[in-house]
Amino acid sequence: MANARTATSTRWAGVPASRRRDERRGMLVQAAYRLFGEEGEAGLTVRAVCREAELHTRYFYENFADTDELLAAVYDREATALAEVLDAAVNEVGPSPDVRTRAGIRSVLRFISADPRRGRVLFAEARGNEVLAERRRAAQTALLDGVLVMSNIENPRLPALIAATMFTGAMTELAQQWADGRLGTDLDAVVDSAVELSLSLYTTAARHTSR
Numbered sequence: 001m002a003n004a005r006t007a008t009s010t011r012w013a014g015v016p017a018s019r020r021r022d023e024r025r026g027m028l029v030q031a032a033y034r035l036f037g038e039e040g041e042a043g044l045t046v047r048a049v050c051r052e053a054e055l056h057t058r059y060f061y062e063n064f065a066d067t068d069e070l071l072a073a074v075y076d077r078e079a080t081a082l083a084e085v086l087d088a089a090v091n092e093v094g095p096s097p098d099v100r101t102r103a104g105i106r107s108v109l110r111f112i113s114a115d116p117r118r119g120r121v122l123f124a125e126a127r128g129n130e131v132l133a134e135r136r137r138a139a140q141t142a143l144l145d146g147v148l149v150m151s152n153i154e155n156p157r158l159p160a161l162i163a164a165t166m167f168t169g170a171m172t173e174l175a176q177q178w179a180d181g182r183l184g185t186d187l188d189a190v191v192d193s194a195v196e197l198s199l200s201l202y203t204t205a206a207r208h209t210s211r
Helices: 002-011 017-039 046-053 057-063 067-091 097-114 116-122 130-150 158-179 187-209
Strands: none
Touching (some): 017 057, 017 067, 067 130, 097 116, 097 187, 158 187
């Protein structure tokens, strides 16, 4: 125990208090990400997280009220990372809806493929936990707004709103099924099919909007 206390003291020696707290928070979030991503919510306990992060439980409560608050931080981190990847992918291509749609869908699926735990945090487990479900609803609303912007639709009429809503829901389900491995491993084939169906929906909405 004495050695553990000595090691902990040495780890933070000379580090400003605010930075120490930020670093410990980051360690707890990363530990929770690993546990939740591999074991699901059942593996996310205060004791397990602190053991994984190699931190005393007092540091947990220094940063979080409970595991739900910690889980929210995990989700927010991954959702922010995905949003940045999606935004970069869409802005790197031309303005036409087809290339932007393709870039967007591919970037989401590749993001999940790079680390399957991301899919579990962002999609698969969000349905059974109210903390994640609430954030998922907010993320879908943000995606809906982004789809309208990506499609260059200003002041959308009802058909465009319905099409964007359907695309948003379908994209969420597509990401989950891809994360679960139910769509195979051919990313190009999945993206091609998803783009084709999405553009059909977009074309129909655009036709109704122009009337």
